[in-house]
Amino acid sequence: MADAALSHAPKPKGATAVIVFADGHVAWGRGFGAVGDAVGELCFNTAMTGYQEVMTDPSYASQFVCFTFPHIGNVGTNADDVEGACDAALGCVVREDVTDPSNFRAMGDFPEWMAANGKIGIAGLDTRALTRRIRIQGAPNVVIAHDPDGNFDLAALHAKAQGWPGLEGMDLAKSVARSCHEDWTGGHWTLGQGYDTPGAEGRPHVVAMDFGAKDNIFRSLVKAGAKVSVVPAEATFDDIMALKPDGVFLSNGPGDPAATGVYAVPVIKRLLDIDMPIFGICLGHQMLALAAGAKTAKMFQGHRGANHPVQRVGSQWGETEGLVEITSMNHGFAVDGDTLPAGVIETHKSLFDGTNCGIAITGKKAFGVQYHPEASPGPQDSFYLFEKFVGELT
Numbered sequence: 001m002a003d004a005a006l007s008h009a010p011k012p013k014g015a016t017a018v019i020v021f022a023d024g025h026v027a028w029g030r031g032f033g034a035v036g037d038a039v040g041e042l043c044f045n046t047a048m049t050g051y052q053e054v055m056t057d058p059s060y061a062s063q064f065v066c067f068t069f070p071h072i073g074n075v076g077t078n079a080d081d082v083e084g085a086c087d088a089a090l091g092c093v094v095r096e097d098v099t100d101p102s103n104f105r106a107m108g109d110f111p112e113w114m115a116a117n118g119k120i121g122i123a124g125l126d127t128r129a130l131t132r133r134i135r136i137q138g139a140p141n142v143v144i145a146h147d148p149d150g151n152f153d154l155a156a157l158h159a160k161a162q163g164w165p166g167l168e169g170m171d172l173a174k175s176v177a178r179s180c181h182e183d184w185t186g187g188h189w190t191l192g193q194g195y196d197t198p199g200a201e202g203r204p205h206v207v208a209m210d211f212g213a214k215d216n217i218f219r220s221l222v223k224a225g226a227k228v229s230v231v232p233a234e235a236t237f238d239d240i241m242a243l244k245p246d247g248v249f250l251s252n253g254p255g256d257p258a259a260t261g262v263y264a265v266p267v268i269k270r271l272l273d274i275d276m277p278i279f280g281i282c283l284g285h286q287m288l289a290l291a292a293g294a295k296t297a298k299m300f301q302g303h304r305g306a307n308h309p310v311q312r313v314g315s316q317w318g319e320t321e322g323l324v325e326i327t328s329m330n331h332g333f334a335v336d337g338d339t340l341p342a343g344v345i346e347t348h349k350s351l352f353d354g355t356n357c358g359i360a361i362t363g364k365k366a367f368g369v370q371y372h373p374e375a376s377p378g379p380q381d382s383f384y385l386f387e388k389f390v391g392e393l394t
C-alpha cells in the first residue's frame, strides 16, 4: 500500500495506549480497561447516553466504538443495562478520562467493567478529529493497544491492522448468538420493579432467530404481547416449524449480512414461501431483503447513534405518510433500495442520506426495519412496530 508508512508524532509523555490505523496513521492516548491489543473496525457513535448498552450490543463484534459525546463512564455500570454478549465490542475511544461513577444505579466502575469484560479503552484523544477522519475516509481498520508501561511495537501493530481482512464478507453471528433454544420470559424493565414477567399463556408465539440479538428486542416483543422462544442463528426451517410459531422474528447482529445470509437466507425464503409472518430488525431486515431478492452493500461510514431521523414513505401509510421517527441506529451495511424487486416496497428511508430503512413484502405479513425500535439506548418512537407485528399474529 502506497500510503501505508507509519506517520505519527513522537509518543507523548504518559501515553499508555495507541490507535494504529491500517493506513499508517497513529494516535496516542491514555489506556483504561483491559491490557493488550485487539484488531477491528473503528466506527463512531453519536449517542449521548447508554454507553453500557452500546458496548454490550453484539452487533459491535469486531468493532471499536469512538464515542462523540465527550463524557463517557460517569454513571458507572450496572447489571440491568447489559444488552447481549459482553465481549462483543472490542473497546472504545473516549475524549475525557473516565471519572468515578456518580449515579444511584451504579454498581461498578466503567474501567473495571471494561477490564473484566476484556475491552480496551483509550482516553484523551480528539474524538472530533477522529470522527471527521472516519467521515472523510470511511470506517478504518485499526489496532488499539493498551500497555500501562507504554511499550509498543508500532511496526507489529501496524502489520496486524493491515493484515485484518475487514468486516466485508465476515459472518460473526455464530460467535455472539445463543447456541441453543431458550424460552424467553422477561418483559419491560421499570425502575424499582425490575423486569415484568407476564407469563406466556394464550399469547401468540414468536420464534426469534438470534444472530446476536439485543435483549431489549425480546423484552419488547413480550411487552407487545408475544410468547417468545429464541433459537440459534443456524436453526433450520424444521427446527423453527417444530416450535409451531405464529410468527418469526429475525434479530440484529454483527458482520456482513451477505455472509450470514449463506445459511439464514434459505431458511427465510422457505418461511416467506409459506406466508409466515416475519419481522426483521437491522441484520434481520437485511437478511429479509436478501431472501426477497434485493442486495446489500457496505456503507462508507455507517449510521450509529440515537437521533437518526427516518421518514415513512409510500401511500400505504395513508395519513401518516411522511411522518418522521427519531431512531436508534447501528449499522455499517445497508439494503440497496435500487435493488428491491417487484413485490417489495420501501417503507422507510433515512433523512440523513436517503438510504433504505424499511421494507415490506406486498401481500404478506413480512417487514423489516434497518433501525432499532427497541431503543436501548435511544428514543422509543418506533415501538409501534412490535405492536404491529404481534398484533397481526393469530
Ligand SMILES: NC(=O)CC[C@H](N)C(=O)O
Pocket: 059, 251, 252, 253, 254, 255, 256, 257, 281, 282, 283, 284, 330, 331, 332, 333, 334
Ligand atoms: N445492528 C445490526 O444488526 C447491524 C447489522 C450489520 N452487521 C451492519 O453492520 O449493518
